[in-house]
Amino acid sequence: MADETLDMAACLTRVRARDEDAARQLVAHLYPLVIKIVRAHLPRRVTEEDLAQEIFLKIFANLDQYRGAVPFEHWVSRVAVSTCLDALRFHKRRPEVRWADLNETEAEVLDAVIQTENEPHPAHAMAANELVGKLLDCLSAEDRMVIQLLDLEEKTVAEIQQLTGWGASLIKVRAFRARAKLRQHLVELERGKKTKS
Amino acid sequence: MSAEQQNWDKLVKLARQAPKGAEPEMPLGFATRVVANWPKTAVAPSLEAIWERLSLRFLGVAFAILLVTAGFSYNVIAADQPDVVQMTDSALGVVFEP
Numbered sequence: 001m002a003d004e005t006l007d008m009a010a011c012l013t014r015v016r017a018r019d020e021d022a023a024r025q026l027v028a029h030l031y032p033l034v035i036k037i038v039r040a041h042l043p044r045r046v047t048e049e050d051l052a053q054e055i056f057l058k059i060f061a062n063l064d065q066y067r068g069a070v071p072f073e074h075w076v077s078r079v080a081v082s083t084c085l086d087a088l089r090f091h092k093r094r095p096e097v098r099w100a101d102l103n104e105t106e107a108e109v110l111d112a113v114i115q116t117e118n119e120p121h122p123a124h125a126m127a128a129n130e131l132v133g134k135l136l137d138c139l140s141a142e143d144r145m146v147i148q149l150l151d152l153e154e155k156t157v158a159e160i161q162q163l164t165g166w167g168a169s170l171i172k173v174r175a176f177r178a179r180a181k182l183r184q185h186l187v188e189l190e191r192g193k194k195t196k197s
Numbered sequence: 198m199s200a201e202q203q204n205w206d207k208l209v210k211l212a213r214q215a216p217k218g219a220e221p222e223m224p225l226g227f228a229t230r231v232v233a234n235w236p237k238t239a240v241a242p243s244l245e246a247i248w249e250r251l252s253l254r255f256l257g258v259a260f261a262i263l264l265v266t267a268g269f270s271y272n273v274i275a276a277d278q279p280d281v282v283q284m285t286d287s288a289l290g291v292v293f294e295p
Contacts, residue, residue, distance in 0.1 A: 018235075020232050020235075023228075023231070023232045023235060024228040024229065024231075024232050027223075027227070027228040027231050027232070028223060028228050031221065031223040031227070031228075032220065032221050035221040035223075036221065039221075049224060049227065052227075053227075053230065053231055053234070056231045057231065057234055057235065060231075060235050064243060064246075065243050109208070109211070110208075113204050113207045113208050113211070114204055119207065119210070119211070120207065120211050122211070122214050124211060125211050125212065125213075125214035125215040125216070126215045126216065128208055128211035128212040128214075128215065129211075129212040129215035131208065131212070132208060132209060132212040151209045152209060152212060152213060154213070179202070179205065182205055183199070183201035183202060183204075183205055186201055186204055186205060186208075187201055
């Protein structure tokens with residue numbers, strides 16, 4: 001459970017002096033923030049606990065580089081995002097999503113999205129989320145990160161700049177190209193369905 | 198806006214409505230496991246720290262070289278050099294006094 005009353009400056013001083021109790025407190029305090037980022041950018045076949053642990057070890061190893069120019073949580077978020085990006089780069093992207101790869105609910109959702117003018121029923125939100133996850137697996141780590149942050153988490157370009165360190169134009173170009181690839185994947189999925197039926 | 202773009206927008210909008218799940222609970226012993234692995238991580242010194250350390254070393258080495266050089270040249274520095282002064286005077290005399 002996060003300790004809302006943690007005196008961050010004092011805790012960091014103790015952690016820098018390699019106080020293990022303070023380190024445990026810091027981990028407990030930052031866990032909700034870190035795990036939220038990990039869950040949003042978790043590669044396939046990686047457990048969230050392993051990735052979260054890697055992030056915390058990176059935070060401890062690089063703690064001396066934190067100069068206090070930004071709030072500590074912002075710095076931690078940036079470390080977490082860059083670690084997730086490394087993990088995504090390490091894992092091979094899915095070459096394509098075929099109609100046969102979708103489960104029954106995902107296929108229904110896609111049908112509803114493609115064939116009806118209206119908004120699909122919110123009851124299908126979970127399946128839509130899983131389907132989007134499968135489509136994002138086809139993108140490069142950087143493209144996936146941009147779409148996740150921009151379209152799913154609805155972050156602004158400025159916020160993404162802060163989290164990734166990328167320039168605004170790079171983010172926009174990446175988003176444009178990634179959306180084009182996703183549209184292409186959707187078209188191919190639709191084509192695959194027609195071939196099957 | 199193309200139909201494909203609209204489909205993607207609809208799909209993403211629906212995906213955003215997916216329940217986020219319960220507030221993440223830290224697994225039991227997670228903090229202890231992280232802290233247990235902590236000493237294994239090598240602390241990477243920052244560039245600034247490396248530069249500072251190297252500069253101090255170079256400064257020390259330069260000072261030592263200065264002392265050694267001064268030691269070897271002590272005789273030259275300490276000795277009176279009337280010959281050198283006379284030679285310089287005569288050379289200047291040739292140039293400035295025709």
